[in-house]
Amino acid sequence: MTTKALARGALGLLAAGAVLTAGAAIGSDDGTRIHWGPYKVGDKRSGYTYAGAQTRAMQDDDFQNPAFLWLERGADIWETAAGEAGKACADCHGEAEEALAGVATRYPIHDEARGKLMNIEQRINWCREEQMGAAPFKWESEDLLGITAFVKNQSKGMPVAVSIDGPARPFWEQGKAFYEQRRGQLDMACTHCHVDHAGTMIRAETLSQGQVNGFPTYRLKWQTLGSLHRRFRGCNKNIRAEPYAYGSDEYVNLELYTTWRSNGLPIETPSVRK
């Protein structure tokens, strides 16, 4: 079995375990009796652990998980030549399972050439523009969502491990400041909902820790796959705060900060959320 298949198998099994042993009072320290398997590491809990049973089941079953349509699209893109160079991703990178295993756990990275951060979407579009002579995919297009989900899925089950040392540090600091700053007419920071009040109900929603290890995510409310930056925009607009553009420096810095918060949780892409 490949690394990826192993990882996916393990996640699947443990998820089943979580459901079976719920209520069986085995080692758990978050005040619940539920053993969340890989979805809880120390105090960090994936959004999976706040989701309802049906949503979790949908994520766990490859045939029920609607995001698998996008994974297929991503797999096609990986094999299809495009741009002036007439090359496909696979022509340079080879077998996706080998080339991409673990890659997504390290992103966003600091890109020396541009003197700022680069997330996976931007890396893919860098390859399109600089390596293939092709137009970049548009944000939230089915193509960019599909190939991003495909790339991240090759790291499924592997722990998120972004580095915030060296040149990435000041960008992490900006992301942290964003996370803690009150904004919008309702004057709230991310911290208010996802740190101070995680686990409590806000109207009909249980606030989670806002972990990012499952993106792009299939959201039942959206009826489609969506990027992390779409979620950022939604969480900004909900408190009547002006959102930033997809792929903006502000959101990529925030992505580094939130991804660092998720360090240690397994990549779940593509997750399913309410």
Add this chain to the structure above:
Amino acid sequence: MMSIGRTTPRIISAGLALGLGLLSGTPGALAGDPVTPFTIVDGYTVPDSLTETPGDPERGRKWVINRKLGNCLSCHEMPIPEEQFHGQTGPALYGVADVYDEGELRLRLVDPKALNPYSMMPSFHKVDGLHRVLSGFEGKPILSAQQVEDVIAYLMTLRDTSKRR
């Protein structure tokens, strides 16, 4: 959970009051200004009504439910059985009028951060110091002065301590 607002408001306000004395909302507002100035006394109360017209509890109940206005139910459980899904990020408001008077509730609404600087609760009648307000909402308070008074009048009817508080 939310011990700050529920059990120790006086102590916190006393601390703040020492440091700050009087705080003002928007001094020198002109006629037609969407924000009516208010004065915080001793750090824990806004005794003066924001309007000449007294608050109407029935309208207040509507503003409390309305998701575009008070939307208080997103964070508080209240005796409003016809609405599903009351949030729990703030304390339940059953019997809140037995604990606070009008002035204290007014400060709670217009500027809860004067009581608890870390509060998650929006300041419903304040526009100073906000960051990146969504276009279309700049310079506008969430509730008008009259709506604030209506909500207070409604909260003053919540005297039922027999329920979950």
